[in-house]
Amino acid sequence: xxxxxxxxxLFCLLQGxxxxxxxxHIFGGELLYTNISxxxxxxxxxxxxxxxxxxxxxxxxxxxxxxxxxLDNTSxxxxxxxxxxxxxxxxxxxxxxxxxxxxxxNGGTLPGVKRFIxxxxxxxxxxxxxxxxxxxxxxxATSTGSVAAGRSSNxxxxxxxxxxxxxxxxxxxxxPNSSPHYSTIPTPFYCVxxxxxxxxxxxxxxxxxxxxxxxxxxxxxxxxxxxxxxxxTPTNPLATTGGGYLFNSxxxxxTFTPNIIQDALIVNQVSEYKKGVLVxxxxxEMTFIVKDNCTGTAPSASITSLNGATxxxxxxxxxxxxxxxxPLVTFNITINNPDGxxxxxxSSGVPASASLTFSNNGTPYPxxxxxxxxxxxxxxxxxxxxxxxxxHCPVSNTQxxxxxxxxxxxxxxxxxxxxxxxxIHQAAxxxxxxxxxxxxxxxxxxxxxxxxxxxxxxxxxxGAVINDSLPAGNYIAIVSSDxxxxxxxxxxxxxxxxxxxxxxxxxxxxxxxxxxLYITPLSASASVNWYSTDGTxxxxxxxxxxxxxxxxxxxxxxxxxxxxxxxxxxxAVVHNLPNAQVIDIPSVVCYGDKVYLKASGGTQxxxxxxxxxxxxxxxxxxxxxxxxxxxVKVTDQNDCSDTTSITYSDIQRCCNMSFPTAFTxxxxxxxxxxxxxxxxxxxxxxxxIFNRFGQLVFTSNDPKKEWDGTFEGIPCELGSYxxxxxxxxxxxxxxxxxxxxxxxR
Numbered sequence: 001x002x003x004x005x006x007x008x009x010l011f012c013l014l015q016g017x018x019x020x021x022x023x024x025h026i027f028g029g030e031l032l033y034t035n036i037s038x039x040x041x042x043x044x045x046x047x048x049x050x051x052x053x054x055x056x057x058x059x060x061x062x063x064x065x066x067x068x069x070x071l072d073n074t075s076x077x078x079x080x081x082x083x084x085x086x087x088x089x090x091x092x093x094x095x096x097x098x099x100x101x102x103x104x105x106n107g108g109t110l111p112g113v114k115r116f117i118x119x120x121x122x123x124x125x126x127x128x129x130x131x132x133x134x135x136x137x138x139x140x141a142t143s144t145g146s147v148a149a150g151r152s153s154n155x156x157x158x159x160x161x162x163x164x165x166x167x168x169x170x171x172x173x174x175x176p177n178s179s180p181h182y183s184t185i186p187t188p189f190y191c192v193x194x195x196x197x198x199x200x201x202x203x204x205x206x207x208x209x210x211x212x213x214x215x216x217x218x219x220x221x222x223x224x225x226x227x228x229x230x231x232x233t234p235t236n237p238l239a240t241t242g243g244g245y246l247f248n249s250x251x252x253x254x255t256f257t258p259n260i261i262q263d264a265l266i267v268n269q270v271s272e273y274k275k276g277v278l279v280x281x282x283x284x285e286m287t288f289i290v291k292d293n294c295t296g297t298a299p300s301a302s303i304t305s306l307n308g309a310t311x312x313x314x315x316x317x318x319x320x321x322x323x324x325x326x327p328l329v330t331f332n333i334t335i336n337n338p339d340g341x342x343x344x345x346x347s348s349g350v351p352a353s354a355s356l357t358f359s360n361n362g363t364p365y366p367x368x369x370x371x372x373x374x375x376x377x378x379x380x381x382x383x384x385x386x387x388x389x390x391x392h393c394p395v396s397n398t399q400x401x402x403x404x405x406x407x408x409x410x411x412x413x414x415x416x417x418x419x420x421x422x423x424i425h426q427a428a429x430x431x432x433x434x435x436x437x438x439x440x441x442x443x444x445x446x447x448x449x450x451x452x453x454x455x456x457x458x459x460x461x462x463g464a465v466i467n468d469s470l471p472a473g474n475y476i477a478i479v480s481s482d483x484x485x486x487x488x489x490x491x492x493x494x495x496x497x498x499x500x501x502x503x504x505x506x507x508x509x510x511x512x513x514x515x516x517l518y519i520t521p522l523s524a525s526a527s528v529n530w531y532s533t534d535g536t537x538x539x540x541x542x543x544x545x546x547x548x549x550x551x552x553x554x555x556x557x558x559x560x561x562x563x564x565x566x567x568x569x570x571x572a573v574v575h576n577l578p579n580a581q582v583i584d585i586p587s588v589v590c591y592g593d594k595v596y597l598k599a600s601g602g603t604q605x606x607x608x609x610x611x612x613x614x615x616x617x618x619x620x621x622x623x624x625x626x627x628x629x630x631x632v633k634v635t636d637q638n639d640c641s642d643t644t645s646i647t648y649s650d651i652q653r654c655c656n657m658s659f660p661t662a663f664t665x666x667x668x669x670x671x672x673x674x675x676x677x678x679x680x681x682x683x684x685x686x687x688x689i690f691n692r693f694g695q696l697v698f699t700s701n702d703p704k705k706e707w708d709g710t711f712e713g714i715p716c717e718l719g720s721y722x723x724x725x726x727x728x729x730x731x732x733x734x735x736x737x738x739x740x741x742x743x744x745r
Contacts, residue, residue, distance in 0.1 A: 025150060028285045052111065128173065156262045157262065174274070180204040187286065196298060209274075239259055250404055301334065324408065330371045408461055422500060426470055428469050435463065529559070550573075575638040606632065675705065682728070688723065721743060
């Protein structure tokens with residue numbers, strides 16, 4: 001539609017300043033067409049003007065000639081200017097009669113709305129599946145200029161300065177069609193924090209099936225959706241509380257509780273279907289005007305005493321469901337009127353063969369009773385509308401409510417085996433359901449007993465697929481929407497399919513006892529038959545000869561009930577044993593040595609006897625105080641193991657010491673410290689070092705600790721120092737040593 005936006009812009013630009021292209025005076029509108037004969041159609045545009053707009057702009061709606069574009073899909077074929085209906089221009093503000101003089105249409109402050117009607121005839125040159133009638137907001141220019149159909153600046157849920165664009169479509173390939181009619185105005189007044197009901201009251205003169213949807217408002221300036229003010233969207237156009245904004249696509253019912261003052265733009269598209277084929281659409285722009293100066297509570301209605309049908313679980317709309325052939329539907333409509341105002345009921349769209357009778361109409365507590373013999377009805381949607389209006393002032397409360405009798409075909413059900421039992425599992429079964437209405441109940445019966453019940457509440461009225469699983473057996477599946485709307489199917493789940501048995505491998509270690517291969521069957525009563533790789537049947541499972549390392553192969557077939565696994569490979573691998581070795585064996589073992597235990601050849605090492613083995617951060621170790629033997633079991637990644645041992649029998653006394661004569665603590669990495677070199681394990685050790693003045697500069701009980709040539713962190717001077725060693729080996733007597741050491745730098 002961008003071509004139309006460009007047209008309007010250029011038209012305004014060329015006409016100069018006399019033209020107001022940002023007019024803001026339209027509250028709503030609808031574009032409809034009616035078949036006259038053949039391919040001749042009357043096109044009707046109805047606009048609802050905001051009396052609160054500038055008078056100079058608003059008054060141009062009287063006598064204006066809106067332009068309608070005729071397209072075949074996106075290709076422009078023709079256009080026409082509509083003629084103003086002189087009988088229109090009437091005020092339709094939904095206020096009580098005593099307050100009509102207080103609306104903005106009459107100089108007052110209450111919201112005011114006037115209705116303007118324009119018509120024109122067009123002959124379509126041929127049949128097509130997507131004729132489009134488009135009003136892009138433009139009018140024929142007059143001597144004083146032209147005004148585009150700008151939406152009211154009072155609208156709160158979309159951006160400002162947008163031009164109305166609405167359209168209708170026609171598929172006349174299978175004959176003529178006419179748009180539906182509406183029985184309510186698209187500019188209702190509502191009150192903050194009051195539960196409201198609204199319906200357009202759409203009925204189709206051709207008896208077509210109607211469906212309803214909320215669509216974006218289009219800005220003719222760009223041909224794209226208007227910008228909605230957050231958090232509003234085309235499908236969530238109102239600020240509400242409680243259950244939110246509820247919309248029923250079956251009958252167009254809207255249920256909501258507005259919670260702020262607002263003028264909300266809402267666009268509804270009605271689609272017409274004839275024998276399942278889309279034959280037309282029409283759009284209707286509406287503005288819901290919500291005020292806070294209300295003093296009353298709107299009346300509400302509820303269905304009571306329903307017989308012959310089931311009330312839909314949908315949260316919005318009053319939809320009663322029946323299957324084709326249901327003989328009679330009856331219910332009462334009970335009115336709740338909290339304020340006790342005088343209330344009037346009016347109806348539209350009641351089927352000719354149905355009966356809707358009012359009681360106590362024009363009193364505070366009216367009511368209605370509906371009755372319809374439905375046994376001959378074809379599947380479809382049959383709606384009528386009830387308008388509940390009281391005489392409250394200054395704004396009268398009006399509720400428009402749709403009541404829909406939804407006739408569907410009897411349900412059907414068939415089972416589809418998705419996956420077989422494979423003789424050991426439950427089979428995966430789908431129930432393919434068509435028609436009936438939600439919620440549907442599926443009962444699975446075996447041997448006269450209901451073994452499970454499934455509720456389908458998430459599918460669609462046209463059908464659903466329900467997933468289930470069942471063991472082998474005979475069953476009946478019954479689907480029902482109510483006591484008479486049901487169907488059933490009998491079916492058998494038979495054991496079938498292949499047994500799923502994976503290839504099998506066995507692991508042995510060389511030298512293990514000879515072993516017969518054993519397969520755990522999938523069931524205790526399954527049979528397992530063995531074969532050599534050349535197909536020769538074996539009388540029993542094969543026995544693996546573990547005397548030699550190698551790989552050996554067979555296959556087996558498992559049978560259970562009617563299922564078989566087919567050939568399954570079975571492989572036995574005989575692994576060599578690991579090469580167990582003790583490593584890092586000390587060349588000399590002194591009495592009292594701490595010897596760490598290390599081995600190679602595997603991934604796991606187990607040392608015995610455990611009672612003489614200790615552990616620290618360096619690993620497992622023994623302290624050698626007497627001849628001993630140690631054993632290690634080495635296990636590899638194949639869980640095969642070998643054992644080796646080591647014996648410590650030659651244990652040396654190792655009780656000697658040697659004393660260096662000089663050291664050079666210059667941090668060059670060579671001979672930087674002085675210590676006594678010991679051979680053996682000390683029971684007791686102490687060294688003291690003195691300078692030539694007899695001052696103690698170093699002492700230690702650890703024979704491995706070096707003197708670094710410093711005293712209290714300060715390097716000592718060059719020269720001779722005297723040491724005294726008091727020590728005793730584990731294997732020798734206590735000894736005393738003394739001598740001198742030269743410190744050289």
